[in-house]
Amino acid sequence: MSTDPAPNPHPANRAGPAAGPGTVTGASPDPAAADAVSRTRHAVAELHAELVRNGLVAWTSGNVSARVPGTDLLVIKPSGVAYPDLTTESMVVCDLSGTRVSGELSPSSDTASHAYIYRHMPGVGGVVHTHSRYATAWAARGEPIPCVITAMADEFGGEIPIGPFAPIGGEEIGRAVVETLTGHRSPAVLLRSHGVFTVGATARDAVKAAVMCEDAACTVHLASAGGQVTPLPPDQIDALYRRYQNEYGQR
Numbered sequence: 001m002s003t004d005p006a007p008n009p010h011p012a013n014r015a016g017p018a019a020g021p022g023t024v025t026g027a028s029p030d031p032a033a034a035d036a037v038s039r040t041r042h043a044v045a046e047l048h049a050e051l052v053r054n055g056l057v058a059w060t061s062g063n064v065s066a067r068v069p070g071t072d073l074l075v076i077k078p079s080g081v082a083y084p085d086l087t088t089e090s091m092v093v094c095d096l097s098g099t100r101v102s103g104e105l106s107p108s109s110d111t112a113s114h115a116y117i118y119r120h121m122p123g124v125g126g127v128v129h130t131h132s133r134y135a136t137a138w139a140a141r142g143e144p145i146p147c148v149i150t151a152m153a154d155e156f157g158g159e160i161p162i163g164p165f166a167p168i169g170g171e172e173i174g175r176a177v178v179e180t181l182t183g184h185r186s187p188a189v190l191l192r193s194h195g196v197f198t199v200g201a202t203a204r205d206a207v208k209a210a211v212m213c214e215d216a217a218c219t220v221h222l223a224s225a226g227g228q229v230t231p232l233p234p235d236q237i238d239a240l241y242r243r244y245q246n247e248y249g250q251r
């Protein structure tokens, strides 16, 4: 299966320079920034319920983060807190080096990797990580998910790529995500022997990509178990992707 980067990468997947100075901290007196932090904390807390509702997480695994618009800050889940106990107040605010600037609890153990993604992919406003079952089964085999159904062409514009194994806790996972997704249309990447990272212009978009990734992983797994699957032709993938990204839904 080709792992060549597709032309016309997803807008969120363009690599860029690291964020510059001008950090607005959670303690900033700037009322607009404080309001943005507050709204982002609420949104990120709410979106974690979607991971549970869609069956993407077990116990405390998985996390959602969002860039705070207009600042060099991110909001992320606290480490090791059960999903029913997550509240707006328990969300953790960090700078883009992954250092906590506001919040009582320790941030997710994946925070340094989320921060790396925001620093190196300026179009990304949200990041999701899960160990969702079917997608992680593909990751365990070290295989990309081939683009054999229209829903994958629509959402991912091709296969869902497989990235390298990377140790947990530092920013190595973030580097693996950026290197695999840069120049690729897919907002989802499988990390070998680990799980899934998705990105989006917003955190909601990244959550949608995580849901769609698991759905595709399940369908293509079931299809593969029954026989051979055939990738869609590249021109059909291009046409489906263009239609879904530019014309589908309410404009």
Ligand SMILES: [Zn+2]
Pocket (backbone or CB within 6 Å): 062, 129, 130, 131, 194, 195
């Ligand atoms: Zn993980």
